[in-house]
Amino acid sequence: MLNLILFGPPGAGKGTQSQNIITKYGLAHLSTGDIFRANIKGETQLGVLAKSYIDKGQLVPDDVTIKMLQSEVEKNPGAKGFIFDGFPRTAAQAQALDVLLEARNQKINVLVSLEVEEEELKKRLLERGKTSGRADDVDPSVIQKRIEVYKAETTPVKEYYSKQGKTVEVNGIGDVLEIFKTITSKIDSRL
Ligand code: AMP
Numbered sequence: 001m002l003n004l005i006l007f008g009p010p011g012a013g014k015g016t017q018s019q020n021i022i023t024k025y026g027l028a029h030l031s032t033g034d035i036f037r038a039n040i041k042g043e044t045q046l047g048v049l050a051k052s053y054i055d056k057g058q059l060v061p062d063d064v065t066i067k068m069l070q071s072e073v074e075k076n077p078g079a080k081g082f083i084f085d086g087f088p089r090t091a092a093q094a095q096a097l098d099v100l101l102e103a104r105n106q107k108i109n110v111l112v113s114l115e116v117e118e119e120e121l122k123k124r125l126l127e128r129g130k131t132s133g134r135a136d137d138v139d140p141s142v143i144q145k146r147i148e149v150y151k152a153e154t155t156p157v158k159e160y161y162s163k164q165g166k167t168v169e170v171n172g173i174g175d176v177l178e179i180f181k182t183i184t185s186k187i188d189s190r191l
Helices: 014-025 032-041 045-054 062-074 091-102 118-129 140-162 176-188
Strands: 004-007 028-031 082-085 110-115 167-171
Touching: 004 014, 004 140, 014 028, 014 082, 014 176, 028 032, 028 062, 032 045, 032 062, 032 082, 045 062, 062 091, 091 140, 110 140, 110 176, 118 140, 140 167, 167 176
Parallel strands: 004 082, 004 110, 028 082, 110 167
Antiparallel strands: none
């Protein structure tokens, strides 16, 4: 069983690296951003609520996000493990995730933190906005807000898992495949 968190600011490359990691380790992929976007597309009640936060670059409230994540984990009883992409994003979410996994006799093995500086993030997000179809990738003020929210609310998650000795940092700038190799060597050393 391998449960890992792919962590980093918006635009750090979590989605891209997730795809590589899933293929190599056969994990179930849980991206809260993707799940919210699917709900927005499907015009569900959850989607309507999530959109009101996402469009402003704010986080969807913890109670809603945690409940959704829990039900997604429960939908995958046979999974060999999970890659959590974009979750947890607050200390409260991290605590809830630990409780949820503990109840299933599981735990987080490692948090991989992709390190990318702010100017590069803004450049990448604006570039992605040309093709991603994501409203939150287009407006520079929304991008700035997401980065500020990351700094204020999400960086404590890295600290939370550091205290458990589970955080590893990886430079997220450079060749995608080289970054993937570094990630896998860090994961493998934890298995
Ligand atoms: P992402 O695709 O991970 O960049 O997420 C897009 C947006 O979805 C974020 O800016 C948040 O508004 C929302 N979101 C995604 N994951 C979470 C989470 N774990 N907690 C709260 N909001 C989230």
